Amino acid sequence: MRLKLTCQNRIGILRDILALFADYGLNVLRGEVGGEANNTIYLHVPNMLRMQLSTLKPALEEISGVFKVIRVSLMPTERRHLELNALLSSLSDPVMSIDMDGRVVAANRAAGKLLGVRIDEVPGLALTRHIQDVDLPDLIRRNNARVNGLRLRVGDETFLADIAPLHTENEDVASLAGAVVTLHRADRLGSRIYQVQRTEVRGFEAIFQASRQLSAVVKEARRMAPLDAPLLIEGETGTGKELLARACHLASPRGQAPFMALNCAGLPESMAETELFGYAPGAFEGARPEGKLGLLELTSGGTIFLDEVGEMSPRMQVKLLRFLQDGGFRRVGSDEETFLDVRVICATQQDLPALCSEGRFRHDLFHRLNVLSVQIPPLRECLDGLEELARHFLERAVRQIGARVRDISPEAMARLRGYHWPGNVRQLENVLFQAVSLCDGEVIEAVHLRLTGEAREDGLESIDLAGSLGDIHDEVERRVLARLYPDFPSSRLLARRLGVSHTTIANKLKRHGIGQE
Missing domain, CATH: 3.40.50.300 (P-loop containing nucleotide triphosphate hydrolases)
Incomplete structure (x- = not known):
């Protein structure tokens, strides 16, 4: 159990508080002092029960200078540790903190994966086992300033390293405690720049x-x-x-x-x-x-x-x-x-x-x-802006890939207009990115467009025409609904797609046994 005591900052108050816990036979595992005027004491008492707290709380509040006692879920350092871990885990690039002996103090998951160890095995790991062409502690001492874009070999991979020195007090060499090293894969630098451009x-x-x-x-x-x-x-x-x-x-x-x-x-x-x-x-x-x-x-x-x-x-x-x-x-x-x-x-x-x-x-x-x-309407209902949107994605793909494509042919644009776009705007962006990567010339042609499901064959040759017109109609209807249902997985969405009532589609899906699973 963790407790927060709001109290007066006076000499001996912590001794009086701990003495009371000792009288009750409770071991205080850890304590912290916080607050703007050092007027808050946090205590971690792992073996304390809720019943004991109800008895101990009035006694604590009777101590001179203790104003309030409440139960909390985390100690301040535990919360900071959690927040730091969450922040580091969210970073896809390897990040590690090292001391002035070149040993890793802490690292995120990406760094642990790169070094081939679990996170709990990282502390104390010597970087000289993985980085042999640069003496990082010596580099940090000589520069005593931030270094950006240093090329490093870690194992078989090349990285660009950003190194930020850590100081205990002043910013002189004597107060250097280590550095935070962030590694960026050199072969992904172009895509990183592009991602920055995308988020501007x-x-x-x-x-x-x-x-x-x-x-x-x-x-x-x-x-x-x-x-x-x-x-x-x-x-x-x-x-x-x-x-x-x-x-x-x-x-x-x-x-x-x-x-x-x-x-x-x-x-x-x-x-x-x-x-x-x-x-x-x-x-x-x-x-x-x-x-x-x-x-x-x-x-x-x-x-x-x-x-x-x-x-x-x-x-x-x-x-x-x-x-x-x-x-x-x-x-x-x-x-x-x-x-x-x-x-x-x-x-x-x-x-x-x-x-x-x-x-x-x-x-x-x-x-x-x-x-x-x-x-948000689907792309097939926004075709008045399709051409402008397609050219926007084309320019973006050209910048990222570095291609010389400049335009989309009328035939290719006609195919884009005639497609039903089950994946909507995201699918359009992916289709044009792939088309730019496939195109050797300056114009995207219809042949460069890979539109999923556009050319599926379910024609009359696969339908049994021996039955009545009603039987044939039912089979065609069943196939149409079965094909569209995965992209519009509810009766309301499918009804909106086909332009009929929700009740009509619900009855037809039930009759054909589609979506019942």
Whole structure:
């Protein structure tokens, strides 16, 4: 158990507090002093029971200078350690801290993988085993300043290293304690520069609005962005739901606070719960001794984006509903309440009202999430902006690949217009990137476009024509529905795609046994 004591900063107060714990036969494993005026004492008493706390708390508050005693989930250094670990783990580049003997003090997972060791084996590892052409401690002493772009060989790979020296007090050589080394793969430098270019344009300006319909959606989202209420974004896969969510976050009063995203699809319930809500120290076998902060706590004051919220398990739906109601939740393995101020933006490509009617999604949660809502149209409904969007993606691919392609032929553009785009804008970007990589000339031709499913053969030659016209019609109808259902996996989405009523499609799917599994 961890306690926080707000108290007077006087001589002997810690001795009086610890003496009381000794009288009760309780061992204080660790203590920290904090607060702006050193007026807060944190104590870790691992063997203390809740019943003992109820007895000990009044006695502690009777000590002269002790004003308040409360239970907390983490010590300050434990919280800083968790936040640092979370930050390092989010970096894809290898990052390590070294001392002035050239030994690794700490590293992230990417660095451990590069060095071929587990994270717990990193401390004390000598870098001379992996970097032999440069004496890093000597380099740090000689420069005593930040070094950027130093070419290093680590094993069989070449990296560009950024080295930031660490000082204990002054910035002289005598106070050097080591350095933080960040490694960038030299062969990926071009793509890294391109990624920086891609993220220069942020917010709503990053959303291409050539289509009148999409422009109207962005205008609607701009009005909703500053409102501090849950937002539900609906749209098919590849329409840019996360991009719109980020834009709404940046345009809100929370724009300078963190934005975190969690895809709820495909995650086991236990993993989704610990990712979102975190877990307490020693919550389960294999858990970190210090526990783990969830995305909600890392997003405090900012915005959490939950993609594919329709895939949430019933247990997760209950915990999310509770958080939306009063801002409180419990970490896995903890009975302590944590309260946070976080805006929730959700996205789904499923028909949530239909899931509610089927009992797979909570009605009360749907109404909590649907305070504000926006529907992103599929690409096939925005063809008035297709040509301009295609040329935009063409220019982007040309910059990244370094090709000499300049244009798209009319025949290729006609194929793009005639395609049904099940993957929407993301698929269009990928198709044009591939076309640029395949093209040897300066113009993208129709032959360079790889459009999935465009040329599938399900014609009359594969249909039994021996039956009646009604039988033949039913077979053709069944094949059409079976082909489209994976791209539009609900009766409402499929009905919208085919331009008929939801009831008609629901009856036909049931009759043909499509989607029943």
